[in-house]
Amino acid sequence: MTTASMPDFPTGFRWGVSTSAYQIEGAVDADGRGPSIWDTFAHSPGRIADGSTGDVACDHYHRYREDVALLAGLGVSAYRFSIAWPRVQPTGAGAADSAGLDFYERLVDELLGHGVDPVATLFHWDLPQALEDAGGWLNRDTAARFAEYADLVAARLGDRVKLWITLNEPFVHMSLGHGMGVHAPGRMLLFDAFPVAHHQLLGHGLAVSALRARSSSPVAIANNYSPVRLAGDTDADRAAGAAYDALHNRLFTDPLLGLGYPEEPGFDPGVVRDGDLDVIAAPIDVLGVNYYNPTGIRAAEEGSPLPFEIVPLDGYPRTAFDWPVVPDGLRDLLVGLRDTYGDRLPPIQVTESGCAYDDVPDADGRVDDPERIAYLDGHLRAVREAIDAGVDVTGYFVWSLLDNWEWAEGFTKRFGLVHVDYATQTRTPKSSYAWFRDAVVRP
Numbered sequence: 001m002t003t004a005s006m007p008d009f010p011t012g013f014r015w016g017v018s019t020s021a022y023q024i025e026g027a028v029d030a031d032g033r034g035p036s037i038w039d040t041f042a043h044s045p046g047r048i049a050d051g052s053t054g055d056v057a058c059d060h061y062h063r064y065r066e067d068v069a070l071l072a073g074l075g076v077s078a079y080r081f082s083i084a085w086p087r088v089q090p091t092g093a094g095a096a097d098s099a100g101l102d103f104y105e106r107l108v109d110e111l112l113g114h115g116v117d118p119v120a121t122l123f124h125w126d127l128p129q130a131l132e133d134a135g136g137w138l139n140r141d142t143a144a145r146f147a148e149y150a151d152l153v154a155a156r157l158g159d160r161v162k163l164w165i166t167l168n169e170p171f172v173h174m175s176l177g178h179g180m181g182v183h184a185p186g187r188m189l190l191f192d193a194f195p196v197a198h199h200q201l202l203g204h205g206l207a208v209s210a211l212r213a214r215s216s217s218p219v220a221i222a223n224n225y226s227p228v229r230l231a232g233d234t235d236a237d238r239a240a241g242a243a244y245d246a247l248h249n250r251l252f253t254d255p256l257l258g259l260g261y262p263e264e265p266g267f268d269p270g271v272v273r274d275g276d277l278d279v280i281a282a283p284i285d286v287l288g289v290n291y292y293n294p295t296g297i298r299a300a301e302e303g304s305p306l307p308f309e310i311v312p313l314d315g316y317p318r319t320a321f322d323w324p325v326v327p328d329g330l331r332d333l334l335v336g337l338r339d340t341y342g343d344r345l346p347p348i349q350v351t352e353s354g355c356a357y358d359d360v361p362d363a364d365g366r367v368d369d370p371e372r373i374a375y376l377d378g379h380l381r382a383v384r385e386a387i388d389a390g391v392d393v394t395g396y397f398v399w400s401l402l403d404n405w406e407w408a409e410g411f412t413k414r415f416g417l418v419h420v421d422y423a424t425q426t427r428t429p430k431s432s433y434a435w436f437r438d439a440v441v442r443p
C-alpha cells in the first residue's frame, strides 16, 4: 500500500463506480422480465465455474436503495449501471414493459436525489433470448432492434440520464461469447464471429441517433483495451503484435472514429453494406475505456489457426484472476489512443478499472484489501500521468461497487469496494471503499 498522497485531478473530474445488470440485479422473473442469453447460458450445466447463476446475484433489484446509500457514502459523483434489455422488451421487440422501465426510473431518481449522476449502459451482454433465437448479433436485424430499444429507454429516462453508453465491451462479447464460446451465447465461431462486431457497431450507430432524438445528454461507448507487450523481437513477433492490436484494440475503435475497419488480412467482417460505416462513425461525445491489463504476444507456431500466440507476462504482481497488475499499461494505452487517433479522439472516461482479490471478512467482520488500494493507487497515478502528457481524460469509474456475479467465474471473483456475503446479502465496505472516498474522491 502506498503512503504518498494522491495527486489532484482537474476540477469537475468525474469519479464513479460501475456495475452491470445481470451481475448484480437478480430478480430475473420480476415484473415481466424476459429471459436473456445469460439466463440460458448460466443454467446450462458446466458453463459456470461454481455452477451458480445470476438468478439472485446481489439482489440489487430489491436492495437498490441500500446500494445507492453506499454510493452516496462513497462520495462519487456518478454511477455507471446497465439496463437489462429483457426488462424493457422481454422478447427484444415491441412496446416497452412499463414495470421494467419503472425499476430504472426509481433507480435514476434515487441517484439524483443523492446527487449522483446516472450513467446508463444500454447493452452489457444480456441479449433477450428471443433475439438470440433469431440469430442474435449474427443477424443484422438485431442492430435495428437495439436502436428501437434505445429509443424506448430514452423516451422514459432521456431527461435524467447524464451520460449514455451504448455498448459495453463489444470486443469481449464478440470474442468470448461468439468466438470462443466461454461466455453467452456460447458460440465457437473463431474468426467467423466478425459479423457480430459489425452488427454491434451498426446497432451502436443507430442507437446514437435514437438517443440524440430524445436526449441532450452526451453519448459514449465503452470499449475494452489491452495494449500489446511483445514477448519477442523478431519480425514475426511484431507482425503478431500488430495483428492482435488490430483485433483487440482497433477493430471497434477505427470504424467508430471514421477510419473504417483495420486492413489486416482476415479482419473483414464481410457483411458491410453501403452507408454502414457512416452510421457507425456518428460522432460520440466520450470514449469509454475499460482497462485491466496488457497482453503478452508472440508469433504463433506453424499451423496455428490464429496469427498470434498469447503468453503470460512475467514479473508483475497478479490478481486472483491471475491477471498481471500493470498500471503503466493504462498510461501507455491512454497516450497511445491520443497518438493514434489525434483530433478524431473525443474526451476519454475510464469506464472500468479494477481487480479481483480473495477478500474475506476478519473475525471482527472487517474486510481489509490492501492489494486493491495499491492497484487503484497505481492506476490513478497512471491516469494522472496521461493527463499530464496532454490526454483529455475526464472521468474514472472503479469496477466495481459491489462484489458480484463474474460471468463464467460465477461468484468466485470479488471485484467490489464493498464485500457481499451472498448467503445473507450483507454489504460490508472494504478498506478500499474508505481509501477511495478519503484519498481520491475527497467529497
Ligand code: IFM
Binding pocket: 020, 023, 169, 290, 352, 399, 406
Ligand atoms: O465483470 C466484468 C465486466 O462485466 C466487464 N468488464 C470486465 C469486468 C471484470 O471481468
